[in-house]
Amino acid sequence: xxxxxxxxxxxxxxxxxxxxxxxxxxxxxxxxxxxxxxxxxxxxxxxxxxxxxxxxxxxxxxxxxxxxxxxxxxxxxxxxxxxxxxxxxxxxxxxxxxxxxxxxxxxxxxxxxxxxxxxxxxxxxxxxxxxxxxxxxxxxxxxxxxxxxxxxxxxxxxxxxxxxxxxxxxxxxxxxxxxxxxxxxxxxxxxxxxxxxxxxxxxxxxxxxxxxxxxxxxxxxxxxxxxxxxxxxxxxxxxxxxxxxxxxxxxxxxxxxxxxxxxxxxxxxxxxxxxxxxxxxxxxxxxxxxxxxxxxxxxxxxxxxxxxxxxxxxxxxxxxxxxxxxxxxxxxxxxxxxxxxxxxxxxxxxxxxxxxxxxxxxxxxxxxxxxxxxxxxxxxxxxxxxxxxxxxxxxxxxxxxxxxxxxxxxx
Amino acid sequence: xxxxxxxxxxxxxxxxxxxxxxxxxxxxxxxxxxxxxxxxxxxxxxxxxxxxxxxxxxxxxxxxxxxxxxxxxxxxxxxxxxxxxxxxxxxxxxxxxxxxxxxxxxxxxxxxxxxxxxxxxxxxxxxxxxxxxxxxxxxxxxxxxxxxxxxxxxxxxxxxxxxxxxxxxxxxxxxxxxxxxxxxxxxxxxxxxxxxxxxxxxxxxxxxxxxxxxxxxxxxxxxxxxxxxxxxxxxxxxxxxxxxxxxxxxxxxxxxxxxxxxxxxxxxxxxxxxxxxxxxxxxxxxxxxxxxxxxxxxxxxxxxxxxxxxxxxxxxxxxxxxxxxxxxxxxxxxxxxxxxxxxxxxxxxxxxxxxxxxxxxxxxxxxxxxxxxxxxxxxxxxxxxxxxxxxxxxxxxxxxxxxxxxxxxxxxxxxxxxxxxxxxxxxxxxxxxxxxxxxxxxxxxxxxxxxxxxxxxxxxxxxxx
Numbered sequence: 001x002x003x004x005x006x007x008x009x010x011x012x013x014x015x016x017x018x019x020x021x022x023x024x025x026x027x028x029x030x031x032x033x034x035x036x037x038x039x040x041x042x043x044x045x046x047x048x049x050x051x052x053x054x055x056x057x058x059x060x061x062x063x064x065x066x067x068x069x070x071x072x073x074x075x076x077x078x079x080x081x082x083x084x085x086x087x088x089x090x091x092x093x094x095x096x097x098x099x100x101x102x103x104x105x106x107x108x109x110x111x112x113x114x115x116x117x118x119x120x121x122x123x124x125x126x127x128x129x130x131x132x133x134x135x136x137x138x139x140x141x142x143x144x145x146x147x148x149x150x151x152x153x154x155x156x157x158x159x160x161x162x163x164x165x166x167x168x169x170x171x172x173x174x175x176x177x178x179x180x181x182x183x184x185x186x187x188x189x190x191x192x193x194x195x196x197x198x199x200x201x202x203x204x205x206x207x208x209x210x211x212x213x214x215x216x217x218x219x220x221x222x223x224x225x226x227x228x229x230x231x232x233x234x235x236x237x238x239x240x241x242x243x244x245x246x247x248x249x250x251x252x253x254x255x256x257x258x259x260x261x262x263x264x265x266x267x268x269x270x271x272x273x274x275x276x277x278x279x280x281x282x283x284x285x286x287x288x289x290x291x292x293x294x295x296x297x298x299x300x301x302x303x304x305x306x307x308x309x310x311x312x313x314x315x316x317x318x319x320x321x322x323x324x325x326x327x328x329x330x331x332x333x334x335x336x337x338x339x340x341x342x343x344x345x346x347x348x349x350x351x352x353x354x355x356x357x358x359x360x361x362x363x364x365x366x367x368x369x370x371x372x373x374x375x376x377x378x379x380x381x382x383x384x385x386x387x388x389x390x391x392x393x394x395x396x397x398x399x400x401x402x403x404x405x406x407x408x409x410x411x
Numbered sequence: 412x413x414x415x416x417x418x419x420x421x422x423x424x425x426x427x428x429x430x431x432x433x434x435x436x437x438x439x440x441x442x443x444x445x446x447x448x449x450x451x452x453x454x455x456x457x458x459x460x461x462x463x464x465x466x467x468x469x470x471x472x473x474x475x476x477x478x479x480x481x482x483x484x485x486x487x488x489x490x491x492x493x494x495x496x497x498x499x500x501x502x503x504x505x506x507x508x509x510x511x512x513x514x515x516x517x518x519x520x521x522x523x524x525x526x527x528x529x530x531x532x533x534x535x536x537x538x539x540x541x542x543x544x545x546x547x548x549x550x551x552x553x554x555x556x557x558x559x560x561x562x563x564x565x566x567x568x569x570x571x572x573x574x575x576x577x578x579x580x581x582x583x584x585x586x587x588x589x590x591x592x593x594x595x596x597x598x599x600x601x602x603x604x605x606x607x608x609x610x611x612x613x614x615x616x617x618x619x620x621x622x623x624x625x626x627x628x629x630x631x632x633x634x635x636x637x638x639x640x641x642x643x644x645x646x647x648x649x650x651x652x653x654x655x656x657x658x659x660x661x662x663x664x665x666x667x668x669x670x671x672x673x674x675x676x677x678x679x680x681x682x683x684x685x686x687x688x689x690x691x692x693x694x695x696x697x698x699x700x701x702x703x704x705x706x707x708x709x710x711x712x713x714x715x716x717x718x719x720x721x722x723x724x725x726x727x728x729x730x731x732x733x734x735x736x737x738x739x740x741x742x743x744x745x746x747x748x749x750x751x752x753x754x755x756x757x758x759x760x761x762x763x764x765x766x767x768x769x770x771x772x773x774x775x776x777x778x779x780x781x782x783x784x785x786x787x788x789x790x791x792x793x794x795x796x797x798x799x800x801x802x803x804x805x806x807x808x809x810x811x812x813x814x815x816x817x818x819x820x821x822x823x824x825x826x827x828x829x830x831x832x833x834x835x836x837x838x839x840x841x842x843x844x845x846x847x848x849x850x851x852x853x854x855x856x857x858x859x860x861x862x863x864x865x866x867x868x869x870x871x872x873x874x875x876x
Contacts, residue, residue, distance in 0.1 A: 088739075089739055089740075089741065089742050089744075089745055090739065090740040090741065091597075091740060091741040091742065092741075092742055123739075124739065259871075276771050276774075276775075277771075278545060278774075279510040279541060279542060279545060279770055279771075280510050280511050280541055280866070280867065280870070281510055281511060281512055282511045282512060282513065283511055283513070285511075286511075286867075286870045286871055287870075287871050310739075311737075311738055311739030311740060312736055312737055312738065312739075314736065315736065318778060318782070318838060321838030321839070322775075322778075322838060324838075324839070325838055325839045325841070368838060369837060369838050369839075370778050370781045370782050370785070370836075370837065370838045371781050371782070371784070371785040371836060371837065372785070373785065373786075373789050390738075390747070390748045390749065393746055393748050394748050394749075394750045394790060397718050397719055397748075397754060398750070398754070398790055398791075406719075
């Protein structure tokens with residue numbers, strides 16, 4: 001058993017001075033930059049950003065110190081493609097805002113922007129954050145149109161508008177998603193071609209409202225399109241569309257992506273996948289296999305991971321671990337849930353380097369190992385309380401034989 | 412169901428005596444095997460370092476150091492690998508919700524009435540589900556296949572050995588008791604309430620369970636009375652020169668009822684109840700109901716609030732089959748915590764089981780157990796691997812009523828064994844070899860010992876590459 005890491009938060013001097021100034025000592029730093037892994041280093045954080053990375057940085061008596069005791073430090077991780085802050089309880093419909101269907105119009109709505117409903121007070125966010133996660137890609141989930149709406153990166157710092165990067169527009173292409181748009185994936189492409197033609201002014205507007213045209217044009221110029229596609233043939237169609245329309249795109253799902261890895265690499269199109277997908281879940285994914293991520297990485301494709309879950313988004317760390325266990329280099333698997341998603345979707349760089357925002361995690365072991373825990377999350381240089389609704393429930397039920405009903409136990 | 416079967420035997424229904432869908436399972440051929448130089452987690456809380464395990468004639472024949480084995484024994488050097496009992500998943504829908512998950516394959520929920528105790532999951536099992544082969548690669552040797560949770564009484568479960576076969580009969584774990592799937596809470600009331608029929612509330616759920624148990628009690632009584640009448644006529648037969656034989660022939664047996672046969676099986680202690688139940692308060696209601704009708708509650712499945720009543724579960728000898736980290740997908744799963752399994756394991760008689768309910772989770776129950784173990788450790792509970800492995804071996808076997816046959820590595824037990832390349836409580840660990848009844852049924856290094864389902868054969872050969 002690994003010894004439990006004891007983190008000391010030392011407040012030397014006046015406690016209220018420069019709360020964002022922090023020194024992490026003796027870290028095994030996974031920079032996720034060209035600097036690689038740096039052993040036994042200190043990390044100085046001032047004003048919420050990385051100021052210096054060096055061994056034994058002289059201590060200013062006025063700042064907090066956390067001794068990492070040689071344990072790994074990584075960027076705060078990417079929680080995958082989720083509806084965090086958009087869904088409190090998945091099956092309580094009134095608490096979910098991530099999709100639209102049966103809208104009063106028959107239009108497509110690229111202007112349906114889920115960020116308008118984002119709630120940083122959702123219990124999901126601290127529950128995810130305390131496990132070492134600092135940001136996610138908010139998605140518009142499947143409704144009854146091919147184009148499900150738009151979202152983008154959001155940082156788990158508790159802000160109401162902590163959005164980053166480009167708008168991401170989400171598009172369905174699979175057979176199973178076609179039931180409400182004509183019963184064929186052909187209809188997806190037919191409608192999508194028409195919508196793009198309308199936005200370009202090549203056709204009269206029939207599928208898009210003026211706001212929709214503006215949103216689609218804005219995304220064409222400065223946004224990114226996320227295509228849900230698993231089947232190799234569908235991925236090839238996505239690549240052709242991206243090329244035709246001169247847009248930037250990402251393939252999400254990508255279960256058979258390994259079969260067209262070279263085409264993805266040549267097109268420079270990244271993929272978001274779940275490295276645990278290894279079953280023929282449907283006829284779009286007969287080629288699913290555990291080394292999908294490893295093969296894509298080897299071919300030069302940028303790979304990101306998503307577990308497909310929101311409440312249990314923290315599982316994406318296990319996803320990355322399994323990718324590493326199935327042939328993907330450890331650093332690439334870690335990059336897939338740390339730096340790459342920010343880079344692809346236009347967020348602030350997540351690599352740990354001077355000038356970067358100090359969103360970090362101190363672990364008690366290999367960050368991709370299922371038995372490792374996030375010991376301390378740091379967002380913008382501020383150590384998180386590491387408290388969530390779940391840690392409070394745990395602390396309420398952990399004591400044995402309480403003298404009063406547990407409702408009186410408010411940890 | 413001994414009493415009921417005895418009653419039936421006196422009447423017309425001799426077929427009910429024997430299982431109409433009997434197991435035809437036969438172990439694959441095996442050879443005496445000695446695995447040396449391994450860390451062995453026995454499944455019942457012990458750990459042996461640098462030890463050997465001897466399998467012979469389908470059984471565990473010895474474990475320890477310097478074992479004497481006959482000449483001709485196959486010797487496998489584990490070279491520092493780890494050995495555990497074969498992994499057991501008490502909650503799987505493989506075969507009944509197989510891959511590919513097309514609607515034509517959706518055979519897990521007979522969601523046409525809230526009480527369908529008459530259906531048997533095995534009649535939905537598609538043995539060609541590729542999920543079985545993936546689970547095998549994860550070290551799963553035994554699984555309970557359950558109906559879904561749409562219904563209050565969902566039907567009978569079946570316990571299978573994870574061997575490739577063309578029929579479920581050839582997978583059926585010999586002698587394993589049947590289970591009865593029941594469900595609490597949101598699912599039944601949503602499915603039927605949504606159709607404006609009962610139940611639409613939790614109180615409606617409980618009323619309907621109780622009404623069914625009352626019918627089952629009546630059914631048992633009817634058969635007993637029939638049996639008594641027959642016995643009386645037969646015993647008086649000798650005295651009245653055959654008049655009673657005529658009278659006996661005129662006594663009509665009660666009508667056989669498949670639904671009530673299964674429920675009666677529970678009340679008579681022959682069928683184990685596996686109940687989908689999330690909330691602590693509902694589980695306590697069910698424990699009272701079990702007392703009212705005199706049956707033993709077996710295992711609560713999912714139980715995301717089981718940690719709130721860990722002591723009550725232990726006192727009642729009830730297992731909790733739980734997830735490591737699922738929560739929040741529905742209201743009754745809102746209070747899920749990652750220490751659930753460790754807290755249910757804490758009381759002296761606690762029976763914590765890690766289950767999957769997932770074709771992905773079943774492939775890596777060792778990782779699920781590892782997550783739960785490490786969360787328990789982080790909360791200050793002392794849970795070494797030799798304790799945590801019980802959650803997916805011996806405790807799971809106890810939940811299924813097969814703990815005298817599998818789930819622990821002790822002489823005489825079925826040789827259901829996994830050889831891992833390293834400590835299985837790690838994301839990097841892989842099942843290297845899997846043995847079922849002593850036969851090597853999976854070998855990570857030998858393609859010839861990696862079964863492929865008929866469905867997967869020849870797929871994706873169209874495109875020239």
